[in-house]
Each structure stands twice: as C-alpha cells, then as structure tokens.
Amino acid sequence: MRAKVIRRTQASPAAYVFLIVVLLASAFPLWWSFVIGSKDAAAIVQDPYSFVPGGHFLQNAATVVTTVPFWKALGNSIFVSTTVSLLVVLFSAMAGFAFAKLRFRGRSGLLVFVIATMAVPTQLGIVPLFIVMSKLGWIGSLWAVIIPSAVSAFGVFWMTQYLQEALPDELIEASRVDGASTLRTFWSIALPAVRPGAAMLGLFTFIATWTNFFWPFIILDPGNPTLPVALQQLQAAYFVDYSLVLNGVVLMALPLIVLFIFAGKQLVSGIMQGAVKG
Amino acid sequence: MAPRAAWRRRLTRADEKASPYAYISPFFILFGVVGLFPLGYTAWVSLHKWSLIGGQGAFVGLKNYTDVLGQPYFWNALKNTVSIFLLSSVPQIIIALLIAAALDSNLRARTFWRMGVLLPYVLAPVAVALIFSDLFGDKFGLVNHLLGLVGIDPVQWHKEVLPSHVAIATMVNFRWIGYNALIFLAAMQAVPRDYYEAALIDGAGRVRTFISITIPQLRATIIFVIVTSTIGGLQIFDEPRMYDQYGLGGADRQWQTLTLYLYQLGWTQKNFGRAAAVAWMLFLIIVIFAIINFLLTRRIASKGSR
Numbered sequence: 001m002r003a004k005v006i007r008r009t010q011a012s013p014a015a016y017v018f019l020i021v022v023l024l025a026s027a028f029p030l031w032w033s034f035v036i037g038s039k040d041a042a043a044i045v046q047d048p049y050s051f052v053p054g055g056h057f058l059q060n061a062a063t064v065v066t067t068v069p070f071w072k073a074l075g076n077s078i079f080v081s082t083t084v085s086l087l088v089v090l091f092s093a094m095a096g097f098a099f100a101k102l103r104f105r106g107r108s109g110l111l112v113f114v115i116a117t118m119a120v121p122t123q124l125g126i127v128p129l130f131i132v133m134s135k136l137g138w139i140g141s142l143w144a145v146i147i148p149s150a151v152s153a154f155g156v157f158w159m160t161q162y163l164q165e166a167l168p169d170e171l172i173e174a175s176r177v178d179g180a181s182t183l184r185t186f187w188s189i190a191l192p193a194v195r196p197g198a199a200m201l202g203l204f205t206f207i208a209t210w211t212n213f214f215w216p217f218i219i220l221d222p223g224n225p226t227l228p229v230a231l232q233q234l235q236a237a238y239f240v241d242y243s244l245v246l247n248g249v250v251l252m253a254l255p256l257i258v259l260f261i262f263a264g265k266q267l268v269s270g271i272m273q274g275a276v277k278g
Numbered sequence: 279m280a281p282r283a284a285w286r287r288r289l290t291r292a293d294e295k296a297s298p299y300a301y302i303s304p305f306f307i308l309f310g311v312v313g314l315f316p317l318g319y320t321a322w323v324s325l326h327k328w329s330l331i332g333g334q335g336a337f338v339g340l341k342n343y344t345d346v347l348g349q350p351y352f353w354n355a356l357k358n359t360v361s362i363f364l365l366s367s368v369p370q371i372i373i374a375l376l377i378a379a380a381l382d383s384n385l386r387a388r389t390f391w392r393m394g395v396l397l398p399y400v401l402a403p404v405a406v407a408l409i410f411s412d413l414f415g416d417k418f419g420l421v422n423h424l425l426g427l428v429g430i431d432p433v434q435w436h437k438e439v440l441p442s443h444v445a446i447a448t449m450v451n452f453r454w455i456g457y458n459a460l461i462f463l464a465a466m467q468a469v470p471r472d473y474y475e476a477a478l479i480d481g482a483g484r485v486r487t488f489i490s491i492t493i494p495q496l497r498a499t500i501i502f503v504i505v506t507s508t509i510g511g512l513q514i515f516d517e518p519r520m521y522d523q524y525g526l527g528g529a530d531r532q533w534q535t536l537t538l539y540l541y542q543l544g545w546t547q548k549n550f551g552r553a554a555a556v557a558w559m560l561f562l563i564i565v566i567f568a569i570i571n572f573l574l575t576r577r578i579a580s581k582g583s584r
Contacts, residue, residue: 011380011383011384011385011386012383015380015383015385016385018376018377018380019377019380019381019385019391019394019395022377022380022394022395022456023391023394023395025452026394026395026397026398026452026456027394027397029398029401029406029409029410029413029452030397030401030409032409032412032413032420033405033408033409033412036412048418048420048423049420049423090304091304091305091308092305094301094302094304094305095301095302095304095305095306097301098297098298098299098301098302099302102294102297102298102301103298104295104298104299107298110302110306114305117309117313117314119505119509119568120313120314120317121509121513121560121561121564122312122313122316122317123513123537124317124320124513124557124558124560124561125312125313125315125316125317125319125320125557126316126544126557127316127320127323127544127550127553127554127557128315128316128317128319128320128322128323128554129312129316130330130544131319131323131333131550132316147308147312148312148313150308150312151304151305151308151309151312151313153305153309156305179290181290181293182293182294182297182301183297186301207399207400210402211400211401211402211403211404213402213403213404213515213516213519214515214516214537217519218541218545227402228402228404228405228516231402231404231405231408232404232519232520235408235520235523236523239522239523242412245408245412246408246409246412249405249408249409252402252405253400253401253402253405256400256401256402257400259400260393260396260397260400264393264396264397265389265393267393267396267399268389268392268393268396268460271396271457271460271461271464272460272461272463272464273464274464
C-alpha cells in the first residue's frame with residue numbers, strides 16, 4: 001500500500017494553479033485575435049484593451065475573403081497538405097518496410113545515413129532549389145511546394161521503428177513460405193499493420209505543411225497562394241487595421257483548431273512516443 | 279513443369295534481391311534531388327557571380343564570401359540571430375521542464391491538461407507573429423498597457439533592438455514550450471519510481487529531487503531537444519519576417535536574422551551568389567552551434583548526476 005502512495009507524487013494545488021496559468025497563456029493569444037477580429041476599427045480605438053468580443057466578426061471576414069484570394073488559398077492548402085502527407089506516409093512506409101523487415105547489402109549503413117540527414121538543415125538549399133524550379137518551369141506551381149516536402153528522413157526513421165515493433169518477423173516469413181511476392185507482403189501484411197503509425201505521421205506532416213511559410217512564400221504567385229502566404233498579403237494590405245488582420249488569423253487557424261479538437265489526443269500521444277519537430 | 283518451377287524460383291530470388299532497393303529508392307532519389315543536391319550546389323553557386331534573372335555568371339572564387347563578411351549587415355544579422363536564439367531556447371527549455379514536472383504529478387483530467395499545453399502548436403508561426411505583433415504594439419499594445427498599470431514606461435518593441443528580440447523570442451517560446459514539455463513528460467515517466475522513493479526516504483524535498491534525480495535522468499532528452507531547437511532556431515524566418523509589414527527586419531535591421539538577410543540578398547537584390555554564400559556560412563554556424571550545445575549539455579547534465 002505504501003508503494004502505491006509513493007508511485008507518483010500527488011498533484012499539489014500549486015501544480016493546478018501553475019497549469020491553469022499555463023493554459024490561459026496558451027489560449028489567450030487565440031482568444032485575443034478573436035476579440036480584435038470581431039470589432040470594427042472604431043470600437044478598438046474606443047476601448048483597445050477590452051477582452052469582450054464585438055459583433056463584427058462576419059462583416060470583417062467578408063472583407064478578408066475579398067481582399068486576399070482566401071477560398072483559393074484554402075483549397076490550395078488542403079490540396080498541398082493532403083498530397084504531401086500521403087506521399088510522405090507512402091514513401092516512409094516503403095522505406096521503413098525495407099529497413100525493418102528485408103535483408104539487403106548496405107542496410108545498416110543506409111539507415112545511419114537516414115538518421116544523420118534528419119539533422120541537415122535542407123532549408124538552406126533554397127537558392128539552387130529555386131534555380132531548379134525555374135528551369136522546370138514550376139515557379140508558381142503547387143507541385144514546386146509539394147515535391148520538396150514529399151520526403152522526410154524523420155518519417156522513414158519513424159516507420160522503421162514502428163514496423164520493427166508492430167510486425168512480427170514470423171508473419172513475413174510465413175507469407176514468403178506461402179509464395180507471396182515482396183509486393184504482396186508489403187501490401188497485404190505490412191501496410192495494414194502500420195496503419196496507426198502511418199496516421200500519426202500523416203497528422204504531423206499535415207500540420208507542418210499547413211503552417212509552412214518560407215518556401216511557399218518564395219515560390220508561389222500572389223494570385224495562387226497557400227493560407228500562410230495569403231496571410232502575409234493580408235498583413236501587407238491592412239497592417240494598421242488589426243481587426244481585419246487578426247480576423248484573417250482566426251479564419252486561417254480554424255481548420256487546424258477543428259483538427260486539434262478531434263485529433264489532439266493522438267497528437268499528444270504521438271509526441272510522447274517520440275515524434276520530433278516536422 | 280520443371281522449367282516453370284525453376285523460372286519461378288529465379289523470379290523469387292530476383293524479387294528478394296532487388297525489392298529492398300526498390301522500396302527505399304523513392305526516398306533516396308527524392309531526398310538526393312530536393313535535399314542533398316541543392317545543399318551541395320549552393321557551394322557552387324556561391325563561387326560565381328549569379329543573378330536571379332541573368333543566371334550564372336563568371337567564376338569569382340571567394341569574392342561573395344569576402345563581400346558579405348565585409349558588410350556590417352552580415353554581422354548584425356548574425357548577432358540578432360544568436361540573441362533571438364538564446365532568448366527563445368533557454369527560457370523554453372526551463373519552462374518546458376517545469377510544465378512537464380507539473381504534468382507528471384497525479385492530475386485529474388490528464389488528457390485535458392496535456393492537450394491544453396499543446397494548443398499553440400497548431401497555430402502557424404505566421405499567425406502567431408501577427409497576434410504578438412499586435413500584443414507588443416509600441417503605442418496601443420496590450421503588453422505596454424499592462425506594464426503601464428504597474429508603473430513601467432511603454433517599451434518600444436518595434437524600434438529598440440533588445441525589446442524586439444524579446445518579442446520575437448516570445449513567439450517562438452509560445453509555440454514550442456508545450457510541445458517540448460510533452461517530450462520531457464514522456465521522458466520523466468520513464469524514470470524508475472524507486473529512485474524517487476529512495477530520495478523520499480533520504481528526506482529530499484521536491485525541488486531537490488527534481489534537480490538531482492529528474493534532470494540527470496532526462497539528459498539524453500534534453501540534449502535532443504536542445505540540438506533540434508538549435509537547428510530550427512538559427513534558421514528562424516517566419517516570425518521576424520511578419521513582425522512588421524515591410525519584412526526587412528526593422529527600419530534599422532534591428533531584428534533582421536540571417537535567413538531574412540539571405541532572402542533579402544537573393545530575392546530583393548537578386549544576388550544569388552551572395553545569398554548562397556550566406557546559406558553556406560549559416561550551415562557552418564548551425565553545425566558549430568549544434569556541436570557546442572551537445573558538448574555543453576552533456577557536461578552540465580553529467581555534472582548534475584554526481
């Protein structure tokens with residue numbers, strides 16, 4: 001009985017107070033941008049520090065969606081993030097399958113190479129990447145955003161680890177004895193086994209792609225942006241009028257907030273299982 | 279029948295031999311084309327006169343490097359980058375450890391608290407930058423208003439160097455503290471509970487236990503978080519870019535970081551040669567910083583375990 005008591009320190013009231021403060025700090029900036037984004041400029045001048053929302057949210061939103069190509073940007077962000085997530089998951093599952101369950105020359109060396117490349121700041125290759133894209137005639141194209149993000153060394157590492165644990169070698173062996181080809185083994189045994197790990201990887205890749213700004217900002221045209229790029233255009237148009245800029249912030253954050261409500265639990269356990277920054 | 283079986287066996291052999299390479303090749307080919315090749319080719323570009331519009335020009339050796347190093351802007355950007363990095367990484371790790379410790383106790387509604395600290399992670403850095411740029415407004419910002427309530431004069435967050443760095447570091451901290459707290463929490467839960475029991479019997483308090491048991495046990499995780507935040511932090515672009523509408527890092531480049539400087543060289547001045555030179559130097563700086571941090575944390579953490 002004594003051991004049970006000591007197993008974990010009982011949460012003190014101080015811990016709760018501290019966490020409440022942390023939670024308020026996490027949620028406040030979003031609440032604040034809703035407050036400002038729902039007022040008109042006059043109301044902000046009158047009482048700039050009120051925490052109570054105004055009644056102009058939809059009116060402001062109507063201005064935002066006509067100032068920047070909002071619907072186009074939303075569609076682009078959904079398309080780009082979904083495609084990148086699917087490609088990363090597919091390529092990572094394939095490579096992870098080979099590293100975890102197949103025998104081949106150079107396996108351990110190549111896996112070490114993959115792990116080492118996780119630390120390479122590939123963002124610094126943007127100058128040649130831009131030259132390549134302009135040679136291909138891809139400047140302004142969504143594929144110029146998708147293709148460079150379609151591989152992730154972290155994804156390969158994650159899937160290799162996941163498959164090592166989730167898929168017993170005996171299953172692979174049995175399928176081979178049955179005369180199944182490698183492709184068939186991958187498709188009907190490895191892929192189903194890897195589904196939970198793949199969902200997690202897809203989720204993190206989706207968020208990372210959705211929030212990505214630097215490269216899309218460089219390569220995309222103003223008329224065909226993703227959401228973060230459109231947000232920059234909104235700022236350029238209305239920097240002094242925060243009611244519109246922060247209204248745009250809320251509009252563009254909404255899809256991920258909804259995702260967070262449904263998948264937040266998975267995100268928490270994904271990070272705790274060893275996910276790293278995307 | 280026999281030849282067919284032999285054919286089949288040969289096919290299976292070929293499948294087993296070649297397939298592994300087929301499965302890893304999409305990753306390696308694509309990574310080579312969009313990851314490694316551009317990084318290496320950056321060195322080639324940096325040795326030439328190279329314009330965004332005109333393309334490749336004459337070979338100029340190390341001239342792009344000496345030109346950049348001879349300008350005060352490079353050193354200014356380096357200083358800003360390091361300052362913002364320190365202001366964001368040090369408090370980030372400390373606060374994340376404290377939050378993790380609070381989450382590690384026996385809480386009611388565990389998942390609620392864990393999700394709560396993670397909320398900022400789903401906001402894009404661009405969005406975070408816009409919100410905090412308002413909160414840190416020089417004239418009517420909420421932060422200055424609150425400071426005024428306790429008798430502190432308004433701070434020029436968008437004009438003075440150090441305050442602008444504090445504001446940008448706050449954005450980074452806001453987005454990543456909760457995320458890192460969960461990583462630390464996972465590591466804390468792996469610490470064997472009898473260690474704590476032993477400390478309790480020895481009469482050690484909560485603080486003492488945290489410093490002499492929890493921290494040393496988290497050594498590998500702390501190193502990991504510090505190294506990844508070094509790699510990301512030194513490349514910071516989104517937050518300083520969005521801190522005002524001009525995107526140059528301030529009227530006097532008060533918060534121009536190296537990546538912002540690189541962007542300005544390459545896409546505003548259209549000088550790809552110099553931009554590539556900055557990219558390569560930033561790459562080296564990141565490597566050096568990562569190694570220093572690794573060695574430093576290893577020493578500090580192992581000292582703590584004594």
